[in-house]
Amino acid sequence: MSRSVATPAGRDAGDEAPSPDLMTRLLAAGVDRRAFLRYCAALTATLAMPPRFAPRVAEALTAVDRPALVWLEFQDCAGDTESFLRARDPSVAQLVLDLLSVDYHETIMAAAGTQAEAARDATLARGGHLVVVEGSVPLGAGGGYCTVGGRSAEQILKAAAAKAAAVVNVGTCSAYGGLPAADPNPTQAVPVEEVISGVPVLNLPGCPVNADNLTATLAHYLTFGALPPADDLGRPLFAYGERIHDNCPRRGHFDAGEFALEWGDEGHRKGWCLYRLGCKGPSTFHNCPIQQWNGGTNWPIGAGHGCVGCTEPGFWDDLSPFYDRLPHVTAGGLDATAEQIGLAVAGASAAIFAAHGAGKVVQHRLARRREHAAATQDGDAHE
Amino acid sequence: MSERIVVDPVTRIEGHLRLEVRLDGGQVAEAWSSATMWRGLETILEGRDPRDAWLFAQRICGVCTTVHALASVRAVEDALGLVPPPNARTLRDLIAAAQAVHDHVVHFYHLHALDWVDVTAALKADPGATARLAQSLSAHPRSTKAVFAGVRDRFAAFVRSGRLGPFTGGYWGHPAYRLPPEADLLALSHYLDALDFQRDYARVHALLGGKNPHPQTYLVGGMAVPIDPASQAAINDDTLQEVRGLLLKGRDFVRQVYLPDLFAIAAAYPEWGRIGRGLGTYLAFGDYSAAPPRTGRPPAGGLFPGGLVRDGDLSRAEPFDPARIAEYVTHSWFAYDKGDAEPLAPWSGETRPAYTGPAPPYEHLDVERKYSWLKSPRYGDLAVEVGPLARIAVGYAAGDGGVRSATDAALTRLHAGRDVLFSTLGRMLARGLETGLLADHALDLLDRLTSAVAAGDLRVHDGSRWDPATWPASARGVGFHEAPRGGLSHWVVIENRRIARYQAVVPSTWNAGPRDAAGRPGAYEAALAGTPVADPRRPLEILRTVHSFDPCMACAAHVLDADGRPVVEVRVQ
Numbered sequence: 001m002s003r004s005v006a007t008p009a010g011r012d013a014g015d016e017a018p019s020p021d022l023m024t025r026l027l028a029a030g031v032d033r034r035a036f037l038r039y040c041a042a043l044t045a046t047l048a049m050p051p052r053f054a055p056r057v058a059e060a061l062t063a064v065d066r067p068a069l070v071w072l073e074f075q076d077c078a079g080d081t082e083s084f085l086r087a088r089d090p091s092v093a094q095l096v097l098d099l100l101s102v103d104y105h106e107t108i109m110a111a112a113g114t115q116a117e118a119a120r121d122a123t124l125a126r127g128g129h130l131v132v133v134e135g136s137v138p139l140g141a142g143g144g145y146c147t148v149g150g151r152s153a154e155q156i157l158k159a160a161a162a163k164a165a166a167v168v169n170v171g172t173c174s175a176y177g178g179l180p181a182a183d184p185n186p187t188q189a190v191p192v193e194e195v196i197s198g199v200p201v202l203n204l205p206g207c208p209v210n211a212d213n214l215t216a217t218l219a220h221y222l223t224f225g226a227l228p229p230a231d232d233l234g235r236p237l238f239a240y241g242e243r244i245h246d247n248c249p250r251r252g253h254f255d256a257g258e259f260a261l262e263w264g265d266e267g268h269r270k271g272w273c274l275y276r277l278g279c280k281g282p283s284t285f286h287n288c289p290i291q292q293w294n295g296g297t298n299w300p301i302g303a304g305h306g307c308v309g310c311t312e313p314g315f316w317d318d319l320s321p322f323y324d325r326l327p328h329v330t331a332g333g334l335d336a337t338a339e340q341i342g343l344a345v346a347g348a349s350a351a352i353f354a355a356h357g358a359g360k361v362v363q364h365r366l367a368r369r370r371e372h373a374a375a376t377q378d379g380d381a382h383e
Numbered sequence: 384m385s386e387r388i389v390v391d392p393v394t395r396i397e398g399h400l401r402l403e404v405r406l407d408g409g410q411v412a413e414a415w416s417s418a419t420m421w422r423g424l425e426t427i428l429e430g431r432d433p434r435d436a437w438l439f440a441q442r443i444c445g446v447c448t449t450v451h452a453l454a455s456v457r458a459v460e461d462a463l464g465l466v467p468p469p470n471a472r473t474l475r476d477l478i479a480a481a482q483a484v485h486d487h488v489v490h491f492y493h494l495h496a497l498d499w500v501d502v503t504a505a506l507k508a509d510p511g512a513t514a515r516l517a518q519s520l521s522a523h524p525r526s527t528k529a530v531f532a533g534v535r536d537r538f539a540a541f542v543r544s545g546r547l548g549p550f551t552g553g554y555w556g557h558p559a560y561r562l563p564p565e566a567d568l569l570a571l572s573h574y575l576d577a578l579d580f581q582r583d584y585a586r587v588h589a590l591l592g593g594k595n596p597h598p599q600t601y602l603v604g605g606m607a608v609p610i611d612p613a614s615q616a617a618i619n620d621d622t623l624q625e626v627r628g629l630l631l632k633g634r635d636f637v638r639q640v641y642l643p644d645l646f647a648i649a650a651a652y653p654e655w656g657r658i659g660r661g662l663g664t665y666l667a668f669g670d671y672s673a674a675p676p677r678t679g680r681p682p683a684g685g686l687f688p689g690g691l692v693r694d695g696d697l698s699r700a701e702p703f704d705p706a707r708i709a710e711y712v713t714h715s716w717f718a719y720d721k722g723d724a725e726p727l728a729p730w731s732g733e734t735r736p737a738y739t740g741p742a743p744p745y746e747h748l749d750v751e752r753k754y755s756w757l758k759s760p761r762y763g764d765l766a767v768e769v770g771p772l773a774r775i776a777v778g779y780a781a782g783d784g785g786v787r788s789a790t791d792a793a794l795t796r797l798h799a800g801r802d803v804l805f806s807t808l809g810r811m812l813a814r815g816l817e818t819g820l821l822a823d824h825a826l827d828l829l830d831r832l833t834s835a836v837a838a839g840d841l842r843v844h845d846g847s848r849w850d851p852a853t854w855p856a857s858a859r860g861v862g863f864h865e866a867p868r869g870g871l872s873h874w875v876v877i878e879n880r881r882i883a884r885y886q887a888v889v890p891s892t893w894n895a896g897p898r899d900a901a902g903r904p905g906a907y908e909a910a911l912a913g914t915p916v917a918d919p920r921r922p923l924e925i926l927r928t929v930h931s932f933d934p935c936m937a938c939a940a941h942v943l944d945a946d947g948r949p950v951v952e953v954r955v956q
Contacts, residue, residue, distance in 0.1 A: 075422050078397045079445020079596040086582045093578045101546040106394045110497045110553030113390040119551040141738035146420040149391045152743040179442050186423030263844035269609040271616020293594035297586045303593030303600050305607035321432040
């Protein structure tokens with residue numbers, strides 16, 4: 001990437017006006033100038049940056065040189081791909097045709113087989129590309145739990161990351177192992193960061209990823225040439241810096257001790273707090289209540305179901321059964337209590353992650369043993 | 384003499400699919416379908432709270448999102464003897480119908496169209512002539528010269544950039560592409576329109592279920608989305624109006640864009656009504672019924688009837704019997720306790736992985752032995768096809784009025800006989816026909832919900848069995864759903880309030896599964912046989928047939944061809 005790297009914090013710009021070049025480019029692309037600038041302002045807000053950065057975002061998004069993107073799918077359900085297809089502003093058509101060069105994405109690309117792999121390999125050889133990963137990487141069975149074109153997920157990922165500018169994990173599976181890594185993790189599924197090193201990595205967990213957070217991350221990268229600042233779980237602060245519980249429109253009911261007690265009861269119908277029906281909002285960090293889904297249409301709590309904590313590492317095991325109340329939360333809902341919940345949970349997440357890291361060593365050891373066993377078996381078969 | 388080609392990754396599908404194919408005399412002689420990814424969800428579900436199962440099971444697929452959630456809650460309710468209130472059942476069907484419409488539109492434009500449409504040829508089209516062509520097909524308001532000129536110019540700028548992105552390496556210029564450039568431009572334009580359409584239409588799920596993909600609103604016993612005309616935090620009159628607007632747009636898009644384009648493509652490729660027949664035997668469970676569920680079987684009297692059609696005989700549909708379903712693992716990377724020769728019924732199903740395939744990187748699979756992560760489901764020991772074509776064939780044979788009239792009208796429009804249904808083209812037609820039926824049905828469902836709410840019925844959940852203390856010590860249940868890709872069933876055994884056993888028999892397992900103990904091929908394998916392949920290095924025709932099933936797995940196709948890449952096997956016959 002030839003773009004200069006700068007962060008919002010490092011800049012002290014006043015209001016910036018769009019350049020004449022930008023206006024010409026928008027005109028040539030047949031884009032409605034005012035709508036586009038309005039969009040860039042919204043994007044800047046999503047990124048939690050001051051409005052004065054909007055023109056800079058606009059300039060970057062209309063750069064002539066579209067960066068290459070390679071989207072890899074491993075142990076996935078394509079839910080993150082589908083979320084990407086729902087991207088509103090910029091729409092997926094704008095992303096694909098105008099903003100990025102999506103050189104490899106199995107779900108949408110025209111080419112198949114040899115030709116598909118050739119397109120990918122040409123981009124990887126040039127280097128400087130973005131890699132988006134969806135799905136976890138299974139180390140078990142010598143890589144036999146997930147192969148594409150005869151190569152294992154691990155082999156493909158390492159090759160794709162080697163000369164990449166950055167890796168963005170979309171969804172909880174690539175970020176933290178997700179569903180395939182849930183107990184008893186039958187395939188020894190691991191997150192991307194346990195396989196690659198030496199390249200900047202950002203995690204956008206969620207089941208699936210919220211398209212708005214993905215497009216905002218891409219916009220940040222296009223604008224500043226770097227990934228946005230992240231927390232200690234690798235999640236960008238603009239999207240994962242605050243707890244759902246703190247931004248929930250139902251927080252007032254929690255504080256007032258107003259809870260839905262049974263599905264369909266008066267409290268449930270009136271939009272009272274879902275904590276007693278199992279909501280994991282107090283332990284979950286995400287901008288879900290603010291950004292919402294499908295162009296700001298709604299979100300799970302808005303549709304009456306508690307949060308399941310899908311942006312947290314290990315949520316399938318650590319936050320289930322999903323209809324059980326979070327432990328150590330005294331009902332009645334004082335602010336002080338809620339803050340205690342938050343601190344306790346942040347500690348728990350760190351502990352979970354540390355435990356996961358320790359598990360990694362064991363898993364690698366297991367994988368090596370299995371590979372050895374597989375190689376031995378192969379040898380036997382050929383004798 | 385014959386040669387072996389491999390297509391891996393098969394793209395424009397969900398998941399990882401690999402095809403190995405033996406060509407002989409310019410067509411496919413034999414094909415082997417392999418799913419190359421496994422996650423072990425059934426194993427992960429064991430020991431968990433059955434009320435959580437739908438959240439896990441929903442993640443089987445993010446494309447046909449929600450269908451596994453639905454089958455899962457139905458299975459647990461079947462085990463517990465729960466009947467959700469009518470509003471909950473209506474909401475579920477409404478979400479399912481919207482899913483099917485959405486999924487089929489995305490499949491047609493974004494996953495299948497590029498097999499029939501040469502987008503690079505669209506650059507040669509005259510926008511005025513394209514507008515005249517579009518206006519001759521339907522009254523879609525965006526069929527103007529200015530719109531088509533805009534799309535052509537935008538795409539021309541894209542091509543001039545020299546970076547074709549997802550269109551890189553397509554089989555452009557392949558002799559099997561036969562549409563006039565105006566039809567190519569029309570389809571390219573609608574490819575882009577459909578991207579916008581599907582994004583907006585998915586809002587039905589967000590309004591009723593919080594988000595899409597993976598709506599979060601199911602419960603064992605009903606739904607979590609409350610209904611209350613007097614609340615802003617529940618489905619109210621505003622919500623119903625907004626959903627209605629989206630459903631009407633969906634119906635218009637299907638009628639004015641999708642179906643006219645489908646007929647235009649079908650008319651240009653009539654020979655594909657004779658290619659890709661495959662098994663010719665079709666199974667549907669039946670679905671979309673207002674009637675309450677029946678223990679251990681799908682409800683009767685739905686939009687799609689259940690049944691079996693044998694050998695393309697549309698004069699008779701045999702009744703569906705769930706007890707006849709069983710799965711082989713003879714050619715699958717699993718091991719059964721009592722050996723791999725006999726199939727197991729789903730309630731006694733086992734999921735023990737036993738990968739015996741080659742260590743990656745590999746060039747080919749040993750198709751004489753185990754070669755796929757899919758099992759081989761059979762019905763009464765028959766290999767069957769499931770999906771839109773099965774639903775249309777069974778509905779037609781069962782004498783269903785809606786299915787019959789829609790099918791006869793389509794065949795008349797194409798000047799085609801009923802045999803054309805049993806083909807690659809027939810699968811595309813059936814998918815389009817049922818999309819039309821479901822787009823209308825969704826509005827009927829919304830009317831049903833609106834009337835119930837107006838009559839004061841706000842119930843969405845039966846909580847009588849919510850507390851696990853009310854459950855029997857052991858129970859088992861099955862949930863059926865006609866998902867976009869075909870008949871789906873989830874089977875659960877509950878012991879001591881925990882999941883003891885869980886099996887999902889999914890549509891793409893029926894269709895994409897490998898051979899069974901007797902060597903009988905699955906639906907993809909059978910349908911690919913006889914498919915012509917003009918150029919083994921560019922197997923466009925193979926993609927046409929396999930995409931006609933709308934594969935949903937996580938796998939891909941990759942032709943190892945004669946130049947450069949090794950031909951895996953060359954057999955002299």
